[in-house]
Amino acid sequence: MSSRRPNVLFVMTDQQRFDTVGALGYDHVDTPNLDRLVDRGVACTNAYSSAPVCVPARHNVRTGCDPTTTGYLGNDKRPADHLEDAHGPFLARAMCERGYRTFGVGKFHAHPDGIDLGYDRRLTGDDYAAYAESVGVDPSADTGRLAATNFLPQSSGIPPEHRRMAWIADETEAELRREDDRPFFGLVSFSKPHPAWNPSPPFDDYYDPDDAPDPIRGERTVDHADEKVPAQNHHFWKARDDDTGLHTTRVARAHYYGLVTQLDREVGRVLDAVEARDDAANTLVCFFSDHGELLGDHRGWGKTSFFEQSTRVPFLLSWPAELEAGRRYDGLVSLTDLFGIATTAAGAGELRDGADLLGALTGTAPPRERLVGCHETPRETDAFSIPHNATAMVREDDWKYVYAVDGGREQLFDLGSDPRETADLSADRPAVVDRLRGALVEHLRGSAAARLLDGDGLLSTPYERIDMGRYHPETYGPFAE
Structure with a gap:
């Protein structure tokens, strides 16, 4: 490694699918700046969010601990102040302790809102709101408000230069120009392409809906084995079985891709600011989504599912001084590994629950053997009780095992031969199911999610149709990005 410790910059997006980076073979979306990052470094093509929803993913990054360790498996609004006492300093504080100047800009999604996450300088949505009002923009217009329309195509009347994503890039550019003798650690956390899918002109008609890929449709018994998928459809004003017409789906996709391309422009400004620095080659950039x-x-919308489109994320690493450019890495990667990436680059590696990804890339450490995910929705009602709604995943080699407590449903997919996950092989490969089920049991034993066990096996409840009710802000609070 270089004799001087590198800068470390995490660039995080919200709700971005893995198949939205043009240079990785997904030519239905235009991402010239992410493509530039691919060319500049390593693209990890099997990266996952272990609990595919906002709060646990962010705790995952800041603690370096799996969701089953922190106990945050869903968008739980419990205070997180205790996590440092339980698991060690948050990442920003850990980098401060290693002599880094630290800053964070954008979305943090931690409770309480004013929790000290360890940054020297932290700018949040409140700071954007103050900026927006100063230039005559209604900041609430940049967020989704009505779940009935949140997953439908929309356009924003806010010019691109005044959107929150542009403000995040503005503030990041300023931080990257700041003079300081210390190396920096920064988290740049964009809140798009999270719904509402409302790109600004010209990005709102950048894509022809007729060119958007058709949605994947398997047998309904396969698509909806996780009862949370149809329940979530209904909650967010879709039909449970999703009767959204093909054209409407394509238009929604075109607007989602428009947001990705608009966001790519802002990521490009951040990369330009990195490359303008004298130490650009010794700056480690990690791009990923929650x-x-x-x-x-x-037949589903939103996240929380363990289908690839929900749980697999883009994950790009660039460190020209140390990592080979233009490389593809197909080993398993987790958001949990980010803590170790930053601290290892800083010269005092601390993996916690993560694997040593930098070591795997340089041949000094073994690749991750297995990855476990777990999710449950923290809403205490008779119809949607914990842990009735919990689901889990084990990914090993090309196999993916998915388990749903509701009904004790099991699925097994061979992603090598069936990347679209339409063929459930659980009945055909019982030995593989037994092995991966056993791995899940061992992962859960003694963890903060041990309630999902029943003796030496997995908890199973009689199948029950879940009714989350319709989303209403007066009941659940504003639909925050």
């Missing part, structure tokens, strides 16, 4: 989006695939 989770994906079904976007009509498998």
Whole structure:
């Protein structure tokens, strides 16, 4: 490694699917700046969010601990102040302790809102609101408000230069120009392409809906084996079985891709600011998302599912001084590994629950053997009780095992031969199911999610149709990005 410790910059997006980076073979979306990052470094093509929803993913990054360790498996609004006492300093504080100047800009999604996450300088949505009002923009217009329309195509009247994503890039550019003798650690956290799918002109008609890929549709018994998928459809004003017409789905996809391309422009400004620095080659940039989006695939919308489109994320690493450019890495990667990436680059590696990805890339450490995910929705009602709604995943080699407590449903997919996950092989490969089920049991034993066990096996409840009710802000609070 270089004798001087590198800068470390995390660039995080919200709800961005893995298949939205043009240079990785997904030519239905235009991402010249992410493509530039691919060419500049390593693209990890099997990266996952272990609990594919906002809060646990962010705790995952800041603690370096799996969701089954932190106990945050869904968008739980419990205070997170205790996590440092339980698991060690948050990542920003850990980098401060290693002599780094630290800053964070954008979305943090931690409770309480004013929690100290360890940054020297932190700018949030409140700071954007103050900026927006100063230039005569209604900041609430940049967020989704009505779940009935949140997953439908929309346009924003806010010019691109005044959107929150542009403000995040503005503030990041300023931080990257700041003079300081210390190396920096920064988290740049964009809140798009999370719904509402409302790109600004010209990005709102950048894509022809007729060119958008058709949604993946398997047998309904396969697509909806996780009862949370149809329940979530209904909650967000879709039909449970998703009767959204093909044209509407394509238009929604075109607007989602428009947001990705608009966001790519802002990511490009951040990369330009990095490359303008004298130490650009010794700056480690990690680009990733907190989770994906079904976007009509498998008759579903939103996240929380363990289908690839929801749980697999883009994950790009660039460190020209140390990592080979233009490389593809197909080993398993988790958001949990990010803590170790930053601290290892800083010269004092601390993996916690993560694997040593930098070591795997340089041949000094073994690749991750297995990846476990777990999710449950923290809503205490008779119809939607914990842990009735919990689901889990084990990914090993090309196999993916998915388990749903509701009904004790099991699925097994061979992603090598069936990347679209339409053929459930659980009845055909019982030995593989037994092995991966056993791995899940061992992962859960003694963890903060041990309630999902029943003795030496997995908890199973009689199948029950879940009714989350319709989303209403007066009941659930504003639909925050």
